[in-house]
Structures are given as structure tokens and as C-alpha cells.
Amino acid sequence: MQDTPGPKERIKREAMRLFVDHGVDAVSMRDIADAVGLKAPSLYAHFPSREELIGDLFYASYAEYGRRLADAAATPGRFQRQLEAMVRVICALHAEDELLFNFLLLTQHGFLRQVPRDGRNPVEVICRSVAAAMQAGEIPRGNATLVAGAIIGIIVQPATFKLYGRLNEGLADLADDLVALCLKVVS
């Protein structure tokens, strides 16, 4: 069963790999089919269109990231503990499936404009958490969105460096350092 994932899973995996390696727009349905060992029309047995295939890949994962982050944000105690939990969750997500992480990293700009701003996406979870901490006086008051952006940047940019080979360590290996850096910016 889990040794031989169904064709739908294999299509998703190979599509992600190709998207990350060549860019979403440079990959055709025929390319994806080839990588899976099928012909293009067979993909339509599993996905109604190319757009849905890509959308599925992005939105499902992005929402899952949001949920995992929201769990971490709900860590009891002071903000510093919640922040540490959030940073470690992101590092864990990177370690669990680096391909998926990179896919989200590279394709975000194609989707971010139409991502629902429902408070459940990763960015908003962090923004809300930072704002609450400022409100509660647990960290210095200031521009909460800016500080949240800084925190996200501190993690995402090194992930980009890893993707391009500037950094050899994955986020998981850097987790302690990343936690320390994030704690500094809210000190």
C-alpha cells in the first residue's frame, strides 16, 4: 500500500519535483506524464485540469502549514515559548518534506494574491500571535506586522539559501540558531 502510492500521489510528487526544478510555467502536462510514466491524457483521470492540479498542490499544503502553525501558536505560556514552538514547527515541516517546502517557497507569488485572508494562513497566524504579544506587553510594542514579517523573513530567507545551495544545512539543523535570532528581534 504505502510502498506503491497510487497514481494520483505519484503525479503530485513528480509534478512538484518538476515545478521546483524548472518553474511551474516551464512544465507541461506532457512533461508531468512522462515523469510518471504515463501519457498526458491519463492525467485527466485524476485531475480535471492543469490549473486544479497545481492549485490542489499549493492550497492543500499551504492550509496544512497554517494549521500546524496555529497549533504551535496555541502553546500555553508566554509568547517566547509560542514563538519557539512556531519556529520549530517550520523547521520540522522543512525536514519532513523539503520538496514540498521548496514548492511553496517558489510558487507562493503565483498564489498569494488569491489566498483567502481568513486568519488561517501561516502569515496571518504569525501576525496575530505577534500582535497579541504586543497587546499583552510580553514584547515591546511596535508595528506587529513588520515584526511578524521580520520573523518570517529570518526563516524563509535561509530556506531559500538552502534551496540555492548557499547553505548546506537544512532548517532542522539550524533550528536552535533560528529560534535565537527570532527571539532577538522581539527583545
Added chain:
Amino acid sequence: MQDTPGPKERIKREAMRLFVDHGVDAVSMRDIADAVGLKAPSLYAHFPSREELIGDLFYASYAEYGRRLADAAATPGRFQRQLEAMVRVICALHAEDELLFNFLLLTQHGFLRQVPRDGRNPVEVICRSVAAAMQAGEIPRGNATLVAGAIIGIIVQPATFKLYGRLNEGLADLADDLVALCLKVVS
């Protein structure tokens, strides 16, 4: 003269605007020509191909950003002053031409793999500067590339927030805050 920039400049401007608004791959030569008030074949009087047009736009600007940053990195004095100069230069570049900044932000992943690693690009200027400061004992020793990535992320992520409307202020308005945040991560 400067009131009516030549057709080549107008093509570049409109192309950038379309690329930022719709994504590079969603914009055709006909779209660009339409925006300038020409027909597609006329573009070939100014650029040999679509690819060259886009490449020109990216590489020329990216190299210019590298030069401006290198100047800032050469600020005399301690690393903290150089860091402040670099952050303020990036903020100034954002204020000078936000469209160009956003273009680089959104299209970077299409080019970063083939950007020459000659020590002159913006990322390498910052990495080198941080590494030198660690070497000199001006900031705590550690993973220089990671710290450089954190600094870049602290600036780039808020720029992304501005692009998507999460932040209302441009980088220039946030310059003091950004300098302060960057100084914290190297403290």
C-alpha cells in the same frame, strides 16, 4: 527628452509593470506591445527576443543593486555603521523605484540559479560583509551565511508584505525600524 523617454525605455517600463501585475509567464509580447501602444513586431526593433528583454531587465538592475550595496558596505568604521548603510540603501532603492524592486522580488527565482556568483551580487556583498565582521570580532561569531540570510529576510519579507498590501508603509518609512531589527540580530 526626459519628458518623453524613448520607446526602448517605455517598453521596459510597461513590461515590468505587466510582469509584476500578472507574472512573467502570463505576459505575451503582444500584451507588452499593446501597453506601449505598438504592435508586437515593433518590439523586435529594440530587443532581439523576449528572453533578452526580460534578462536585460533583471540582470542590469540586479547588478546595479549589487553595486549600490557594495558602496554601502565600504562605509568606513565599524560593521554596525556599514550594516545601517546597507539597510538604508535597500530602503532607498525601494523608494526610488518600487516597481523595479517588486519586479526583482517576484522574478528572482527564475534567474537566481544562473546569476553569476562573482561576489558582486547583492546577496554575496552582504554575506561577505557579515563574515568579515565576525572575523574581526565586531559581532558574535557564528554561521555568517545564516546571519546574512536573516538580515536579508528581515528586509525582503516586509517588502513582500508591502507588495501584497499587508503593510501600508514603504521600506523608506520603515528604515529606522529595519535598521534596529537588523542590529538586534547581530548583537
Added chain:
DNA sequence: TGTACATCAGTGAACGCGCGTTCACTGATGTAC
């Protein structure tokens, strides 16, 4: 001032190509009796 000619930015029409997608069909597999 008037005429003939050179220049050159811009264009209409057309090209070949690869794309996403459709659809009638194939051929292996499982089931009924």
C-alpha cells in the same frame, strides 16, 4: 518653392510550434455461470 530620393520606425499577415484538452478506442483484469 517644388520635386526626387533616402531613411527608418512601425505594421499586417503569416509561419511553425507546443500547449491544454477531448474522445473513441484498447487491452488487461475480475466476475458470473
Added chain:
DNA sequence: TGTACATCAGTGAACGCGCGTTCACTGATGTAC
């Protein structure tokens, strides 16, 4: 065990479309005499 039939993942061939690009041509502008 053998035969007839249903199921269904997968395919070959074809579609219409928009793309980047080419090229012979147009028509306005400037220059020479």
C-alpha cells in the same frame, strides 16, 4: 475448467489556440538640388 461479459486505467490521434518570431511592405520625415 472454459466462456462471455463488465470494468476501467491508459492511449493515439486529433482539436483549436495563442505564442514568439519573420518579413515584405507602408508612410511619415528629413535632405539635396
